[in-house]
Amino acid sequence: MVIRIKYSKTEEGRFLSHLDLMRTMERAFRRAGLPLAFSEGFNPHPKVSFASALAVGVTSEGEYLDVELQEEISIEEIKERLGEALPSGLVVLGIKEVRERKKSLTALINIARYNIRVPLEDSVKDEEIFEAIEQLRQASEIYVTRSGKRGTRQVDIKQGIFRIEGKIADSNLELRADLQTGSEGNVKPAEVLAALDRQGRIFSGKQPRIHRVGLFIIERGEVMTPMEC
Amino acid sequence: MESIEHILENEILPKVTKPLRYVGNEHNSIKKNWEEVKLRFLFAFPDLYEVGMSHLGLRILYHLVNEKSEYLMERVFAPWTDLEAILRQENIPLFSLESWRPLTDFDCIGFTLQYEMSYTNILNMLELGKIPLKTGGRDETYPLIIAGGPCAGNPEPLAEFIDVFVIGEGEEVILEMLDVIARHHEVFGKNREKNKLLETLASLEGLYVPSFHQTTHKDKRIVKRVVKDLDESYFPLKPIVPYMEIVHDRIMLELFRGCTRGCRFCQAGMIYRPVRERSGDVLREQARQLVKNTGYNEISLTSLSTSDYSGIAELTKSLLDVYEKQKIGLSLPSLRVDSFSVDLAQQVQRVRKTGLTFAPEAGTQRLRDVINKNVTEENLLEVAEAAFCAGWTHIKLYFMIGLPTETMEDIEGIAELAYKVLRRGIEINREKKRGKQPRITVSVSSFVPKAHTPFQWEAQDPMELLMEKQQYLKKRLKDKRISYNYHEAKLSFLEAVFARGGRELSDVLLAAWKEGCEFDSWTEHFRFDKWLKAFAKAGVDPMKIANKPGDIDTVLPWEHIDYGVSKRYLWEEREKAYGMKTTSDCRYEKCWDCGVCSGLDVKLSIKNEKGGRECGNQN
Numbered sequence: 001m002v003i004r005i006k007y008s009k010t011e012e013g014r015f016l017s018h019l020d021l022m023r024t025m026e027r028a029f030r031r032a033g034l035p036l037a038f039s040e041g042f043n044p045h046p047k048v049s050f051a052s053a054l055a056v057g058v059t060s061e062g063e064y065l066d067v068e069l070q071e072e073i074s075i076e077e078i079k080e081r082l083g084e085a086l087p088s089g090l091v092v093l094g095i096k097e098v099r100e101r102k103k104s105l106t107a108l109i110n111i112a113r114y115n116i117r118v119p120l121e122d123s124v125k126d127e128e129i130f131e132a133i134e135q136l137r138q139a140s141e142i143y144v145t146r147s148g149k150r151g152t153r154q155v156d157i158k159q160g161i162f163r164i165e166g167k168i169a170d171s172n173l174e175l176r177a178d179l180q181t182g183s184e185g186n187v188k189p190a191e192v193l194a195a196l197d198r199q200g201r202i203f204s205g206k207q208p209r210i211h212r213v214g215l216f217i218i219e220r221g222e223v224m225t226p227m228e229c
Numbered sequence: 230m231e232s233i234e235h236i237l238e239n240e241i242l243p244k245v246t247k248p249l250r251y252v253g254n255e256h257n258s259i260k261k262n263w264e265e266v267k268l269r270f271l272f273a274f275p276d277l278y279e280v281g282m283s284h285l286g287l288r289i290l291y292h293l294v295n296e297k298s299e300y301l302m303e304r305v306f307a308p309w310t311d312l313e314a315i316l317r318q319e320n321i322p323l324f325s326l327e328s329w330r331p332l333t334d335f336d337c338i339g340f341t342l343q344y345e346m347s348y349t350n351i352l353n354m355l356e357l358g359k360i361p362l363k364t365g366g367r368d369e370t371y372p373l374i375i376a377g378g379p380c381a382g383n384p385e386p387l388a389e390f391i392d393v394f395v396i397g398e399g400e401e402v403i404l405e406m407l408d409v410i411a412r413h414h415e416v417f418g419k420n421r422e423k424n425k426l427l428e429t430l431a432s433l434e435g436l437y438v439p440s441f442h443q444t445t446h447k448d449k450r451i452v453k454r455v456v457k458d459l460d461e462s463y464f465p466l467k468p469i470v471p472y473m474e475i476v477h478d479r480i481m482l483e484l485f486r487g488c489t490r491g492c493r494f495c496q497a498g499m500i501y502r503p504v505r506e507r508s509g510d511v512l513r514e515q516a517r518q519l520v521k522n523t524g525y526n527e528i529s530l531t532s533l534s535t536s537d538y539s540g541i542a543e544l545t546k547s548l549l550d551v552y553e554k555q556k557i558g559l560s561l562p563s564l565r566v567d568s569f570s571v572d573l574a575q576q577v578q579r580v581r582k583t584g585l586t587f588a589p590e591a592g593t594q595r596l597r598d599v600i601n602k603n604v605t606e607e608n609l610l611e612v613a614e615a616a617f618c619a620g621w622t623h624i625k626l627y628f629m630i631g632l633p634t635e636t637m638e639d640i641e642g643i644a645e646l647a648y649k650v651l652r653r654g655i656e657i658n659r660e661k662k663r664g665k666q667p668r669i670t671v672s673v674s675s676f677v678p679k680a681h682t683p684f685q686w687e688a689q690d691p692m693e694l695l696m697e698k699q700q701y702l703k704k705r706l707k708d709k710r711i712s713y714n715y716h717e718a719k720l721s722f723l724e725a726v727f728a729r730g731g732r733e734l735s736d737v738l739l740a741a742w743k744e745g746c747e748f749d750s751w752t753e754h755f756r757f758d759k760w761l762k763a764f765a766k767a768g769v770d771p772m773k774i775a776n777k778p779g780d781i782d783t784v785l786p787w788e789h790i791d792y793g794v795s796k797r798y799l800w801e802e803r804e805k806a807y808g809m810k811t812t813s814d815c816r817y818e819k820c821w822d823c824g825v826c827s828g829l830d831v832k833l834s835i836k837n838e839k840g841g842r843e844c845g846n847q848n
Contacts, residue, residue, distance in 0.1 A: 011238075013472075015248040020472050027256075027470055027524030030555070042582040044556045057243045085524070087256040089472065207243045 002068050002101055003078065006094040006227055008061040009054060013089020018053040024087060029067065031085035034078065037068040051105040051215050051226060052112060052181050055188065057207075062113075062214025064226045066098060066105055096227055104183075105226060111162060111216040112181040114189050118173045119206040126168055132196050133166050133175075144191040157195070160187035173202070181215065233321055234329050241319070245312045249473040250278035253304070253326035256470040257522065259291075260327050261301040267411045270294055270302045271325055271335040271372070275350035276343075276748075278306040282469070283477035285531065286341060286378065289400050292465035300407050303327040303335075307350045307748070308357070316357060323357035332358025336419075337373045337410065340391070342380035345727035346720060346750040348387060351376075352742040355390070362739065363389050364440055369420040373410065381437075382500055383680040383787040386727050386734035388439035393430050395437075396790055397453030398486075400463055402435045409433065439732075442789065452791045453500070457831050459486060459507040466518040470525070479527035479560065480519045482512055484544075488533035489815045489833075492590070493601045493806050494632065496679035497533055499799075500792045502825040504816055508836035509540045509547070516548055520557060527581070528552070529560045536565040536573060537816070540837030545576050553579055566604045571615040585616050588627035591635075592642025598809040599634050601802070606646065613650040617657040623668040624650060630698045631676040631690035631721075633806060640698050644705035647671050651710055669711045673702060675721035678775075679728050680787045681794060683802035686779040689725040691772075692718045719757045720750070725775035731786035734774075736767040793831075795824035 009016065016024065026046055029036055038044040047068040054060055075095050082092050120129070136142065142158040160180030167174050179187040189210050197203050217224045242248040253260075263269060272291055274281030281287060287304070294302040303325040308316065316323060322331035332338060332355075340351050352362055355374070361367045364374070376387060377395030384394045395402055413426045431438040435454035442449070456462045464483065471478070485506040488498045507515075516528055528548065532538060548559060558581035564570040566587045574585055589609050591597045597604060616624055628643050647669055654667025675695045678687045690698075695718040706713040727734060740763035748754040764771050779785065781800050798821070805812060812821055816833060826832050 012252070012254045015242065015252055016472050019474070020249065023474065023478075024256075024472055026526065030524035030526065031256075031521065033521075036556075038556050044581070046556075056248070087470075087472070088254055207240055209239070 001072050002066055002098040003075070004064060004066050004096050004098050004105075004226060005082075005092060006225075007063050007065070007086075008091045008093055009059055009063060010089055010091060011059060013087070014057055014059045016089060017056050018050070021054075021090075022048070022050070024090065025065065028082065028085045028087070028090070032078070032081040034067070034081070035069050035071040035073065037070045049104055049106070051109050052186075054212060055190070055210070058189075058210045058212060060212035060214075061093070062212060062225070064105055064109075064215060066101070094227055107183045108217050108226060108229065109215045110180060110182045110184060111178050111218055111223070113213040113216065114175070114177050114179065115211045115213055116173075116175040116177065116189055116193070116208055118175070118193060118208040119204040120168070120171050120173055121202060121204050122171070124202050129166065129168065129173055129202055132202060133164060136161070136164060136192075136196060142195050144195055146191075157187045157191055160185055161192060164192070233324075236319070237321070237324075237329070241312070241315050241321075245315070246309060247278075247473060249471075250306065250309065251312065251324075251326065255472055257467045258327065258469045259295045259301075261295065263301070263328065263330075265298075266301045267299045267414070268301075268337070268407055269335045270300060270407065271332060271338045272302055272304050273332075273338050273340045273351075273354060274304070274306050275340055275347040275354060276307050276750075277309060278471075279473065279475040281306045281341075282471050282475045284341065284343065285481050285483065286399060288465050288468045288481070289463065290339075290403055292468065293400055293463045294403060294407070297404065297407075299411065303330075305332065305338075305354070305358075307347075307354055310748070310754070313353075313357065322359050323354060332360055333372065335372045336414075337375055337407075339375040339377065339395075342376055342378040342387070344750060345380055345386075345724045348727065348738055349742045349746045349749055351387070352390065352738065353747050363735075364392055365389075367392075369423045373423075373426070375406075379496060379500060380728075382496065382790060382792065383728060383730075384437060384439060384790065385731040385786040386738060388442070388732050389735035390738075391439065392427065393436055393438055394451075395454070396435050396451050397792070398456050399454075401454035401456055402433065405433060406430065406436065437790065450789055450791045452829070453793060455793070455829055455831055456486065456505065458834065459483075459505045460511050460836070464515060466515060467522045468519070470523045477529065478525075479529045480516070480523055480525045481529050481531050482516055482519070483507065484512065484530055484532040484535060484538045484541075486532070488537070490534060490537070490603070491601050491802070491812050491814065491821075493599075493683040493802055494629065494676055494679070496682050499681050499683075499794050501533070502792075502794060502823065503831055503833045504537075505831075505834045506539060506836040509544050512544060513547060513551075517551075520552065520555075526556060527558045527560055529562055531562060533563060534565060535561050535563050536567070536570045538837075539835045541573065542576075543837070545573060549576060549579055556580055558583075566608050566612050568611050568615045571612055571619060574616075575619050584623060584625060585621050586625040586627065587612060589646065590627065590629050591632060591639060592628065592644070592646055593639045595809060596632060596635060596639045596642070598811050599806045600629075600632055601806070601811050603811055603813075606649070609646065610649060610653055613653045614657065617654045617667060618661075622654070622658075622663075622665050623670070624654070625670040625672065626650065628671065628673045629676050630673055630702075630715075631695050633676075633684060633687045635690075637698075637701070640701055641705070643671070643673070644702060647706060647711055648708075651708065666710050671702070671706060671711060671713045673699065673713070673715040675716055675718055677721055677724045677728055680785070680790075681792050681799070683799045683806060685729070685785065685799065686781075686783065686803060688778040689722065689775045691776055692722050695721065717752070717755065720755060722771070722775055723749070723757075723760060726771045729786070730769075730774040733767070733769050737763050737769050737771075740764075740766045791828075793823075793825035793829045795828070798823045 036046040051064040141156045143154045162178040164177045376391045381394045437451040487501040487504040559577045590602045699715045744759040
């Protein structure tokens with residue numbers, strides 16, 4: 001059977017890299033005594049697929065993974081055993097059986113919703129900030145620099161910013177953003193922040209806090225979570 | 230005002246590489262209430278988290294102490310240079326992983342001494358913890374600074390920085406030591422009468438207080454502590470499971486302590502005597518619990534020479550039978566050069582493919598007899614053949630250069646041996662009609678004379694000669710199927726200086742650290758020029774320490790430290806080396822009376838098949 005797990009990455013777990021997360025999940029599954037299914041080959045690994053990698057330092061309350069088990073086992077039991085086996089940085093929020101899996105999780109999801117809190121420069125005026133957000137909304141293209149294996153390149157992220165709203169509270173800008181994620185493309189919150197403050201006049205330079213609210217699927221105008229499809 | 234914790238978590242850790250090195254909270258880590266314990270002990274590993282967390286000694290001591298309700302133990306590792314720079318800039322003291330408290334909040338700090346080139350990190354960590362470096366500069370209000378581990382075999386280079394050294398196996402003495410300290414606090418109050426406390430500690434077996442050695446305790450010998458029965462000794466069954474990848478990221482099942490193969494350069498083979506095995510049933514039960522409590526997918530069967538475990542075939546088979554279904558693999562980190570070891574390795578492949586490494590150590594039979602490495606060329610070629618036949622295409626070989634009596638003929642022997650193994654591989658691949666070329670890795674380290682070994686009196690080759698030998702091999706091993714790597718000779722030279730030198734090195738260490746030396750065993754940080762400056766400043770000639778031989782009458786800096794192996798035995802072994810006479814393993818043949826069993830009231834303990842044997846028995 002294949003089960004889909006919704007989990008959160010808490011304050012304590014936010015420094016886990018994607019690789020750390022994969023290792024930690026496998027070990028938790030093993031501690032929970034789940035009958036894992038394995039790949040063939042010289043170095044067998046459990047059949048686990050993740051929806052989307054989360055950057056180091058980012059917390060989340062809406063992460064997903066699919067894991068294949070060799071035997072049927074009740075969802076209630078998995079929930080209980082896994083809850084005990086996970087370290088404090090990761091918490092199970094929900095589990096369901098996936099009966100028909102047409103697409104991988106990465107291929108299914110396309111929106112990541114973030115809450116971002118960025119400390120502001122003392123001198124910056126509210127209007128300047130709202131103007132910067134508005135400019136971002138109106139722009140026809142937004143180029144950011146991405147570095148990869150073959151050096152750096154310029155990428156237009158405009159089409160990947162679905163929605164962006166901001167308000168100011170206690171000298172912080174609180175942003176809510178829906179950004180593209182999944183196999184079609186990914187926009188990182190840090191890229192949006194860089195595009196918002198190209199001159200470095202708005203943000204104080206202190207570390208932003210980024211929280212992923214969830215991952216969603218938009219299909220023919222309808223928004224769903226991976227637990228609903 | 231923001232708390233330091235808040236600043237660390239929100240501003241500092243997001244900026245450094247691998248913040249998980251500093252945050253703790255791992256599965257099975259232990260956070261205790263500080264108000265409910267009598268003593269707070271900090272285990273300090275003078276290297277990065279991923280190195281320190283791979284150390285079995287840390288796992289054992291951490292859980293042993295934390296299982297006692299009256300004590301707590303937390304951890305601290307050397308911060309990488311990026312975090313160090315921020316801590317200095319922001320004036321934040323180095324902190325423990327569990328409670329994020331500064332070093333000065335603890336009652337005792339225990340450093341483990343795994344390799345000489347971590348010593349500058351000890352000074353750096355003390356300073357980052359705002360603790361005066363020298364014992365004389367620390368009054369009662371500072372934590373007691375303790376150190377133990379294999380390099381405590383020659384404690385003198387650190388004598389001016391450390392209050393108490395632990396000689397021998399830490400789990401035998403740590404609780405006794407904590408009881409003494411706790412009682413002292415009860416009687417005299419916290420942070421009072423440090424000298425009295427040191428006096429009491431010095432009276433415990435296995436504890437060495439260096440500040441007394443040159444005055445009141447001149448003739449005192451410090452005899453190591455030793456676990457008598459491994460089945461009865463403490464072993465953690467719920468070890469910490471790190472979030473981030475560490476160097477040895479697997480279950481460590483400790484099959485036995487000690488090794489009596491008797492390689493004459495090997496310190497571990499002398500200081501961890503006698504061989505004490507854990508029985509198969511105890512190991513199987515420990516494996517079961519460790520699998521359940523950690524979730525690791527690999528079990529490493531650790532020891533100094535795993536194929537020498539008396540029940541190894543049976544143990545391997547029984548573990549595989551249980552864990553193969555769950556895809557939990559076994560690994561054998563140290564294999565003897567014989568075809569039995571290849572059979573074992575082949576068994577283990579049932580789950581995961583692993584590499585094969587063998588250590589002939591020297592290139593000619595003559596030199597292998599000198600070092601008492603009882604391996605023949607025939608053994609090695611047989612092993613290579615068995616391995617290639619079984620499907621391995623890559624074999625790693627370890628050698629050492631600069632060994633006593635070595636000539637260029639022995640160096641050439643390394644190259645010849647490598648080519649013989651390679652040719653055997655080519656032949657077999659041709660016979661089996663495999664398209665793939667065999668690959669050989671030749672790793673060469675340089676001999677470092679170590680305290681408490683038969684070669685403790687030997688001079689290390691001058692650096693230039695070591696480099697010449699390294700270059701000779703580089704030219705000889707220019708086949709694209711052979712990869713050749715060797716250790717930095719300058720680093721081996723410094724290792725020899727600190728392995729053999731005395732108290733005069735405290736000033737050198739201090740000067741080197743002041744020059745900015747840290748993480749010396751990390752190539753990118755190693756600065757030999759700074760070290761040379763430090764020697765000059767302290768007026769110490771390093772060559773006189775590393776490159777000068779001693780003889781039986783030489784008073785060695787570690788003369789007062791006693792691991793049970795007698796000086797007479799070590800010298801006899803040295804004489805036999807020069808006579809090219811080998812010494813057999815006392816597990817299989819006669820006892821050579823090294824002095825451990827009779828002197829320390831322990832015995833060789835073989836748990837499978839044969840049962841324990843008495844020492845001093847000449848049959």
